[in-house]
Amino acid sequence: MDIFETTRNIMASLPEGQRFSADDAALLMRFRDQLLVMEDELVKGFYDTIQANPQMATLIGHGARADRETSLRRWWQRTLHGPFDDKYWAWQSLVGVVHIKVGVKNPMMMGMWTWVLGWLRSQITPDAVGGADVARDLMSSVERLALTAQAVTAESYLTYYLETVIRITGFKPALLERMFKSEIDVLVGEVRAQLGSI
Ligand code: HEM
Incomplete structure (x- = not known):
């Protein structure tokens, strides 16, 4: 498994308008010193x-x-200094892999991202950045950064969790895929039965 390819595939599955873009990166760089x-x-x-x-x-x-x-200081500084290249996003994948090891669950990671966004929203005010439009645009860019990083970190968590299981069990991926397809039907049935009518 290649971390760069895995990360590229995860990013490609994000709807384009919601994914962090070159324009978002340029806006963040414009306000780098204020954010730092x-x-x-x-x-x-x-x-x-x-x-x-x-x-x-x-x-x-x-x-x-x-x-x-x-760790967090390094992450904030590297984020604001750019570049948002393959290596940066692969690093956000690595965060997911490290989080598996240390027991950080995705809801915790996502909850703290929401905390970061809320706190930044309280700082990125029209007065602080020179106008309501700029504040709104800058926050939108930060939100796309948050979504993209969360998607990459959470999906790589799942991907590498499964990879660990595959390695431990020694299953061939093709066999696992066949078994998966029949077992998921059983599981969907079980879960529907547990849920009952809604
Ligand atoms: C906004 C959400 C989060 C971000 C952006 C983030 C980022 C990071 C980064 C950059 C690393 C270092 C990866 C490397 O080895 O290069 C890391 C590791 C780690 N994170 Fe997170 N993390 C988040 C949420 C959390 C939460 C909620 C916890 C604990 C409840 C946590 C605990 C840890 C621990 C224990 C490590 C490994 C030790 C370390 O390097 O500090 N993280 N995380």
Whole structure:
């Protein structure tokens, strides 16, 4: 499995208008300096939120907050310095693979992305960026960044989770595919039966 190809395929499955674009990247770069100075507050708020949640707090480890903060700082800086090339998006895939290892579930990752968006929305005000139109456009670009990164991280989580199972069991992919097709019919039936009428 190739991380670059996997990432390209995931990105290609995103509807084009919602996917982070070259125009979004250019707008972010225009406001790079203003966004970069938000780093300390963003990182503090992010980890305060994680620490306030017992399920998430256990995952970042006792006394290891400074190390975790360094990861997020590096991510914020690399994001704002660009470029948004294959390597950047493959890195967002790697985040999904690392998250499997450390036990971070996709709802946690997505929940924290929503926190990041909410916090940025409170900072990217018309006064701060020079007008309501600019604030709206900049937030839209940040939202497409969020969606694209979440899609890549969550889908690579699933892809590499399955890859791990395939490697452990030693199944041939073609055999697995055949077994999968018949088993998924059974599962859909079971789940429908559990749900009952709606
Ligand atoms: C906006 C959502 C998130 C982003 C953008 C993000 C980003 C990252 C990045 C860039 C890495 C390092 C990958 C590498 O090795 O290069 C990482 C690893 C990690 N993340 Fe996340 N993450 C998010 C959500 C979370 C959440 C909710 C938790 C915990 C509840 C978490 C815990 C960890 C841990 C423990 C590691 C491995 C250790 C480390 O490198 O700091 N992450 N994440």
